[in-house]
Amino acid sequence: MEEIMNYQEHVDKAIKWFWDALPNLLLAILLLVVGTYIIRVINKLIRKFFAKKDYDPSLETFLQSLISIALKILLFVLVITQLGVQSSSLVAIIGAAGLAVGLALQGSLANFAGGVLILLFKPFKVGDFISAQGVDGTVKEISIFTTKLKTFGNQIAIIPNGQLSNNNIINYNAEDSRRDKIDVGIGYDSNIKKAKDILLQICNDQKDIYKDPAPEVYVGELADSSVNLTLRFWAHNDTFWKAHFYVMEEIKYRFDAEGIEIPFPQRVVHQGKE
Known part of the structure; x- marks a missing residue:
């Protein structure tokens, strides 16, 4: 009999917790649905904005992805907070995880930052003939982490963007x-x-x-x-x-x-x- 009473007590607590949490759960679901729709609308507006501007395609793709990821992270934080998780604790967890990842990927982050600088300030573009890091070649591709050069011998030289953005570059096509x-x-x-x-x-x-x-x-x-x-x-x-x-x-x-x-x-x- 005592076991049945304990079981019933646990069921009652679970039901009470469910009804207490239901409003926050419904609000979190509503927030997730509405937030997802808003992010989709914002991404569409961003694509239309870039379609009217003459930006580098690599920069457009990168910025669209970056904005989309940032908005999704923000929505995730809002939804988790609505479910009762303390925002300060969540920020601390995200910060610690970001620090650990940053220490593990220092070189990659430097190349990432270099890629952003190259795409923003455009010291060269695809099709330019440049000399950098002891390599002469035509720029074939600019990605977030590396830049590919096609040399005279038809080889592909892959140079990390971190090195490119922090060293001298000669752009032979900057002038006609x-x-x-x-x-x-x-x-x-x-x-x-x-x-x-x-x-x-x-x-x-x-x-x-x-x-x-x-x-x-x-x-x-x-x-x-x-x-x-x-x-x-x-x-x-x-x-x-x-x-x-x-x-x-x-x-x-x-x-x-x-x-x-x-x-x-x-x-x-x-x-x-x-």
């Missing part, structure tokens, strides 16, 4: 045109003026080299075994390398034809008598 600098050594017996005229004529014959600003040649150094001339000219990014390689090849052809010596290291070996 680039200036080339080619150093050419000639012998001390060669005619400097004639060599300079040949270099300028080569630039004048190449249609992809800008005539304004005009190419220029000057004596850059009187070295130990050569007079070093420096040639500078401008070309559009799309035809820069075509112009560069044309000039390099023509220098050799025309200097040989005009008898202008291009010095090169020589080693003389003397064989001693036995």
Whole structure:
């Protein structure tokens, strides 16, 4: 009989707890339904906003996901609080968990932050040719954690965004045109003026080299075994390398034809008598 009375007592307590908790439970369910609907509406408005703006697609996707996750976390906290969980305790638990995760993922978080900075400030974009971390290549993809570069050899270089955002980057496509600098050594017996005229004529014959600003040649150094001339000219990014390689090849052809010596290291070996 005593066991039946104890059982009935537990049932009565459970029923009382259920009726006491029912209002909060219903409010939590209502809050969850309404909150989910509001988040869906906000996400739709955000997508429409980005559709009207010319932002980087990677940045749009990232910001949409970040806002959606933040709103869902906020809704979760509100629902749990409505069920009777103390908000201070919940915040403490979330904070401790966040600290533990942050310590475990320091490198990933640094790359994440670097990705956000790159997407926000846009030091480069997909399609730009850049030099960074000792790698030259065309930007193929910018993600939250890494950036992929396609090198001259058709390899894919993957660079962590944390390193990219905290080190020097040269963006060769930031401007429409680039200036080339080619150093050419000639012998001390060669005619400097004639060599300079040949270099300028080569630039004048190449249609992809800008005539304004005009190419220029000057004596850059009187070295130990050569007079070093420096040639500078401008070309559009799309035809820069075509112009560069044309000039390099023509220098050799025309200097040989005009008898202008291009010095090169020589080693003389003397064989001693036995």
